Amino acid sequence: xxxxxxxxxxxxxxxxxxxTLDCTYDTSDPSYGLFWYKxxxxxxxxxxxxxxxxxxxxxxxxRYSLNFQKARKSANLVISASQLGDSAxxxxxxxxxTGGFKTxxxxxxxxxxxx
Amino acid sequence: xxxxxxxxxxxxxxxxxxxxxxxxxxSGHDNLYWYRRVMGKEIKFLLHFVKExxxxxxxxxxxxxxxxxxxxxxxxxxxQPAELEDSGVYFCASSPDRAFTDTQYFGPGTRLTVx
Numbered sequence: 001x002x003x004x005x006x007x008x009x010x011x012x013x014x015x016x017x018x019x020t021l022d023c024t025y026d027t028s029d030p031s032y033g034l035f036w037y038k039x040x041x042x043x044x045x046x047x048x049x050x051x052x053x054x055x056x057x058x059x060x061x062x063r064y065s066l067n068f069q070k071a072r073k074s075a076n077l078v079i080s081a082s083q084l085g086d087s088a089x090x091x092x093x094x095x096x097x098t099g100g101f102k103t104x105x106x107x108x109x110x111x112x113x114x115x
Numbered sequence: 116x117x118x119x120x121x122x123x124x125x126x127x128x129x130x131x132x133x134x135x136x137x138x139x140x141x142s143g144h145d146n147l148y149w150y151r152r153v154m155g156k157e158i159k160f161l162l163h164f165v166k167e168x169x170x171x172x173x174x175x176x177x178x179x180x181x182x183x184x185x186x187x188x189x190x191x192x193x194x195q196p197a198e199l200e201d202s203g204v205y206f207c208a209s210s211p212d213r214a215f216t217d218t219q220y221f222g223p224g225t226r227l228t229v230x
Contacts, residue, residue, distance in 0.1 A: 033216045043124075045206060045221035052216055091158065095215040100171050101146065102160035103208075103219055 002027045004092050004106035012112045013082045020067070021077040021109045023092030029053075032096035034075040035103070036066065039089040048090075051075055079111075087113045117141065119222035121207050127228045133195040136225045138207030140189070146170075146210045147190050148219060149182060153203035161205075164190060165213065197229045 003026040013019035025034065036048040051059045051066045059066045067076040075094075079086055092106040120139045128134050140147045149161040161180070162172040166187035175182070179198070184190040194201055204226050208219040 031215070035218065037221070042223070043204070043226070044223040045208075047218050047220060050216070050218055095219075097215060100173075101163055101210075101213050101215065102148070102171065102174065103150070103158075104160075105150075105158040107157050 002029070002094060002096055002098070002104045004094055004104055006092055006106035006109050008109045009107070010110045010112065012114060014114050015084060016081055018078060018080045019082055019111065021079070021090050021092075021111065023075045023077065023106060025073050025075060025092070025094050027094065027096050029096030029098050032094055034066070034068070035093040035095070036064070036077045037091045037093060039091065039108070041088070045091070049077070082113045084113050084115060087111055119207055119209050119220055121205075121222040121225050123225060124223065125226045125228075127230065128197055129230050130199055131196045133193065134197055134227060136192045136205050136227070138190045138192070138222060140207070140209030141220055144209035144211050145187065146213055147184060148208040149190070149192055150206040150208065151203050152206070153200070158206065161192075194227070199229050202227055202229045
């Protein structure tokens with residue numbers, strides 16, 4: 001079975017500093033995709049970044065990067081130069097072949113950025 | 116390009132009543148998904164449409180839930196009769212293709228409260 005684990009219910013970071021949000025996953029699929037979504041207080045789910053299991057390089061999108069360690073089955077999100085607007089809930093998610101096309105989500109990490 | 120839209124944004128109903136949620140996917144996206152997050156739990160998959168056909172409805176909790184996607188455009192999710200445990204946020208997502216590498220774009224969600 002596929003599973004996503006986010007062990008940090010809440011995180012604090014000082015504005016302008018970097019922060020790492022942890023995500024580990026479990027799957028027996030040979031191929032899968034890993035995603036991070038941001039959910040601000042307004043409620044919408046915003047896609048941030050994607051990492052394919054066969055991608056050789058870690059994904060980056062602006063201030064977001066994904067620290068992908070396949071052997072450890074981890075896909076941590078790194079946010080550089082945190083901004084107040086980064087305060088939100090962050091979900092790690094995955095999709096794989098045996099799971100069909102459904103996305104499996106972790107419990108989420110709430111990030112608080114301090115001024 | 117317009118994103119995924121959902122209506123209503125909030126709904127408060129009494130136990131035993133009926134509620135219908137609507138989702139308009141991104142234009143041209145054949146794949147439409149419904150997810151739900153009940154209080155304190157992970158976001159869970161409900162079902163997946165490819166055009167007007169139900170591809171996977173393994174996540175539907177029971178027969179009080181009925182989803183339709185007539186004409187392969189917008190979708191509705193009806194809960195009849197609603198129970199207290201149905202309270203939560205219902206998300207709709209869409210994607211152009213079905214590959215697990217495809218990003219699913221989420222709508223803002225409908226917050227359902229059953230009293």
